[in-house]
Amino acid sequence: MSDAEPEHPDLAAQERSEEPELDRGVVEAWAAKMISNPDRAYKSLFYIATIFFLLTTLYPFFWLLMVAITPSGSLNDVGVLTPGGFNPEAFIDIFQLLPFHRFMFNSFLIATVSTVLVLFVASLAGYVFGRLRFRGKTPLLLTVLVVSFFPPAAFFVPLNRLFNRNVDVLRPLLADGSLFNTPFAIVIPVSALYLPLSIFILMTFYAQIPDGLEDAARVEGTTRLGALFRVIVPLSAPGVATAGVLTFITVYNEYFFSSLMTDGRPEMWAPMLEGVLAFRGQYEILFNLMAAASIVAVLPVAILVIVAQEKIVSGLTSGALKE
Amino acid sequence: MSSETEEASTSLLMRPLNWLETRGDALFAYILLAPAFLLLAVVAFFPLIQTFRFSLRADAIRSADPFGAFVGFENYTNLLTGSAPLPQQFMDLSFGTPILQQALFVTLAFAIISVLFETLIGFGQALILDKEFYGRRWVRVAIIIPYAIPIVIQAMIFYLIFSPRIGFGTEFMQWLGVFGSNPLSNTTDSFLIVLVADVWKTSAFMALLILAGLQSIDRQLYDVAKVTGASPWQRFKYITMPLIAPPLLVAMLFRTMDAMRIYGLIDATAGCQTVPSMSCLVITALQATRRWASASAVAFLTAVTIGLVVVVYLIGLRDSEAGMT
Numbered sequence: 001m002s003d004a005e006p007e008h009p010d011l012a013a014q015e016r017s018e019e020p021e022l023d024r025g026v027v028e029a030w031a032a033k034m035i036s037n038p039d040r041a042y043k044s045l046f047y048i049a050t051i052f053f054l055l056t057t058l059y060p061f062f063w064l065l066m067v068a069i070t071p072s073g074s075l076n077d078v079g080v081l082t083p084g085g086f087n088p089e090a091f092i093d094i095f096q097l098l099p100f101h102r103f104m105f106n107s108f109l110i111a112t113v114s115t116v117l118v119l120f121v122a123s124l125a126g127y128v129f130g131r132l133r134f135r136g137k138t139p140l141l142l143t144v145l146v147v148s149f150f151p152p153a154a155f156f157v158p159l160n161r162l163f164n165r166n167v168d169v170l171r172p173l174l175a176d177g178s179l180f181n182t183p184f185a186i187v188i189p190v191s192a193l194y195l196p197l198s199i200f201i202l203m204t205f206y207a208q209i210p211d212g213l214e215d216a217a218r219v220e221g222t223t224r225l226g227a228l229f230r231v232i233v234p235l236s237a238p239g240v241a242t243a244g245v246l247t248f249i250t251v252y253n254e255y256f257f258s259s260l261m262t263d264g265r266p267e268m269w270a271p272m273l274e275g276v277l278a279f280r281g282q283y284e285i286l287f288n289l290m291a292a293a294s295i296v297a298v299l300p301v302a303i304l305v306i307v308a309q310e311k312i313v314s315g316l317t318s319g320a321l322k323e
Numbered sequence: 324m325s326s327e328t329e330e331a332s333t334s335l336l337m338r339p340l341n342w343l344e345t346r347g348d349a350l351f352a353y354i355l356l357a358p359a360f361l362l363l364a365v366v367a368f369f370p371l372i373q374t375f376r377f378s379l380r381a382d383a384i385r386s387a388d389p390f391g392a393f394v395g396f397e398n399y400t401n402l403l404t405g406s407a408p409l410p411q412q413f414m415d416l417s418f419g420t421p422i423l424q425q426a427l428f429v430t431l432a433f434a435i436i437s438v439l440f441e442t443l444i445g446f447g448q449a450l451i452l453d454k455e456f457y458g459r460r461w462v463r464v465a466i467i468i469p470y471a472i473p474i475v476i477q478a479m480i481f482y483l484i485f486s487p488r489i490g491f492g493t494e495f496m497q498w499l500g501v502f503g504s505n506p507l508s509n510t511t512d513s514f515l516i517v518l519v520a521d522v523w524k525t526s527a528f529m530a531l532l533i534l535a536g537l538q539s540i541d542r543q544l545y546d547v548a549k550v551t552g553a554s555p556w557q558r559f560k561y562i563t564m565p566l567i568a569p570p571l572l573v574a575m576l577f578r579t580m581d582a583m584r585i586y587g588l589i590d591a592t593a594g595c596q597t598v599p600s601m602s603c604l605v606i607t608a609l610q611a612t613r614r615w616a617s618a619s620a621v622a623f624l625t626a627v628t629i630g631l632v633v634v635v636y637l638i639g640l641r642d643s644e645a646g647m648t
Contacts, residue, residue, distance in 0.1 A: 042555055050451050050462060057469050060480045060523065067483055080491050125359040134349040140356065147367045149633060151584040153602040154626035155366060157609065157619045158373035161389075192366030195359060223344045224351065253473040255587025260606070273475035277591060280482075287489045294476040305471045309464050312471065316528065317535035 061298075067291035075287050090292035094279070100293055102266040103275030108300075110183050110271055111252040114191045118198050118247045119240060121191075126202030127228050131214070148196040152189070152256045159189055163261065181268040185261035190251050197250075198243040201315050205239025206232055242315035245308045249301055272297045371626065377619035389615035398620035423621070426604045427628065433518065433600065434582040434632075438575055440522045445529025446571075452530065453537045470527035478591030481520040482507070485592075492516075513593030520588055525581075529574055536570035537563070576636050583629050601625040 034041040063080075068091070070077070070084040077084030094100045128134075129141055163179040179185045209232050217227040233240060255273060262270040264278070276297060279290040305312060343354060378398055381391030405421025448466050452459065469477070484492040485506055496502035496512075506512030540563065548558045586602035589595055595603035602625060608618035 038554070046451065046454065049447060053448055053451065054462065054465050056523070057527070058465055060484070061468075063484065064480055067489065075489050078489055078491075121358045121362060124355040128352045128355045132348060132352045134352040137352075140360075144359070144363065147363055149580050149629060150367065150371065151602055151622075151625050151629060153584070153586065153605040154374055154622045155370035156605060157377055157615060157622055158370035159366065160609070161615075162370075188362070189366045192362045195362060199359065223340055225340060225343065249471050253471070255474040255591070256584075256602070259587065259590065273473065273591075276475050276479055287483060287486070290479055291483060294479045298472050298476050301471050301473065302468060305468055306464055309460075309467065312467065313463070313531055313534075316531050 061295075064291045064294055068288055068295055070288050072286060072288055090286075090288045091296065094289050094293045094296065097289065098275060098278055099266050100275050100296065103270060103272045104297065106183070106266065106269050107252055107258075107272035107297075110186050110190075110258075110269070111248050113183065114187045114194070114251045115244050115247045117187065117191045118195055119244055122195055122198035122202050122243060123228070123233060123240070125195075125199045126206050127232065129199065130203040130205075130207035131209075131232075144196045144199055147193070152193060155189065156256075156260065160260070181262050183269045186254075186257050186269075186271065189257045189261070190254050194247050194250050198247055201243045201246070202236070202239055205236040205242075209235050238311070241308070242311040245304060245311050246315045249304060249312070252301060371623075374619045374623050374626075377616055378623050380616045382614040382616045384613050389613065391616070394616075398617050399624070402617070402620055402624065422599070422604065423624070426599045426601045426621075429514065429599055430583055430585070430601045430625075430628070433514070433521075433585055434579050437518055437521045437525070437582050438578045440518075441526045441529045441578060442571070442575055444522065444526040445533055448526060448530035449533035449537055452534050466530060467527045469524045470531075472524070474524075474587040475591050477520055477524050478588050481516055481523075482592045485516050507593050508597055510597055513589075513597045517585070517588055517592060517598055520592065521582070521585070525578065529578060532574035532577075533567065533571060536567045536574075539570075540566050572640055576633065576640075579632060579636065580629055583625075583632065601628065 034044075066081075066083040067075070067078055069086055069088050071087035071089075074084035125144070129137065160180075163185045165178060179188075213231055213235065214227050217231040218224070222230060252272075258271045258273050259277075262268050262274070264270045264274045266275065276290065276293045279286055279293055343351065346354070377390060379393060379395055381394045381397070383389055383391035402423045403421070405423070452463050452466065456462075481492075484490040485496075487493045487505060493502055493506055496506065496515075497504075501515070502512045503509050506516060544562050545558055548562060553561070584602055585600045586595075586606070589598045589600055589603055590606075595607050599607070601621065605618050605622045605625065608614050608621060
């Protein structure tokens, strides 16, 4: 029953009690109550832990805001809980010193295009793995799974070479005929890397649709593909939303390819991360701008998490615990 | 006129669809899988093979083609014996530990320590989220938000906290006597910073997976245990732990694989020169020294190392399951 005891912060107070005592102090009375009523101890332990986790996860954001609203002159004064002054101009400066909105736009574009691509390709694959029976299903599924364990670094050298090569066929579309410095240089590798997760999520959802509904659609005269996109996908809307939200967030958050596949200029489709890091490179002193840029860049995902938290939770758990 | 062309275009679209419709189930399946596997082939399978082939060639730093003659496994032996001409930067220049061993050590140490802490903290968070209480939804949002934030911002937060001019982190750690004067250029200190940042962000992932495991446990087991007089600790030890073990191990495997890929967090905080993980080494070899073949060898070794860890893990998992039943 005394499991709760070591957790209690006032060990010193307990030691004090070894002196011949006369009246019980607040702490001792509290400890005695805990021992006589262990459920209470567990409950208070639970609240202490909850508050601790809330503080540790949210405090860094709070501090980031404190840095962001501190004027550049008094950055030395930023405290643990207080800003060094108040001047929210940093949130405007980030768009004036650098076209940070362009970086954000690039990131949004890359994440959206990747999400659409992944959802389409994963829908086809998820349909096949979830609803059809054919030879070689398990080996193919395992092959998809294997991809998710290789480090992106293992693919980088050939991809870098491939995307830097000038391909004449692409010349009418792209300035110098190479994919480097275009959104595709990020979209293609990132889509492939996050494809397996979406396939697994969609596979589970598509497999749950009763066969009868698909058959009914087929009797009505749609093709198998028509049945997929007119019946199965709409009925699995929660699953598609889950896969979409997760893909969008992971692509938006991706670092490896996003930092290596462009030269970092906003007009060359460099994503948001280059924008945040640029405040460190060019303007070493302007910590408040870095903080402000980080806050602006984190807002879209933060909102997405708050709106779609159920989807994220179910998607991550079903996708990762499938095997 | 316009309806005619429309008709023509729909029939043009319908023709492959109709053709597809008349194929057998297996062929239909393969055709639908084609886009997925094409994407995976271009981005993963083909490059992996290429990486291996590149790693067997010599470095050609000055010529237009970055790969020289075929040299067999020379790049690998150079890397393993420490004579590879890669930038030697950090940790112990004086002892001359081969760069690959340093990178291997950093990567493995990071993976083991971070996964350990993330599991413990994630478990704590999951136990809280498993309870019913007022405002649980918002506590859950708060706990999973770090997992959803971009790596670059996670890195930026901890870079700011530990940059000596502005953050309080360095002062605090110096007061504890752990950090030197400029932690972001010291390997050990930076390693700790990266570790803390990673634990902060990814504990939430472990928490979610463990929570899923916890919620699949039959609540009646707890009721029975309560009736028979088991304390909460006994309920945790004899019911929760054994039932949560399999999903927990799978979650740890996923995290380990992910932790061994670490690159972005390091690149955006201390820099790859200070804390060289294996992925970092690939990029420094490529960009700083333009040694494409050596970089390919490191990249392939990274994949092999992760593969080995996964295999060891799976064997351990199988043995432990065999031992339990």
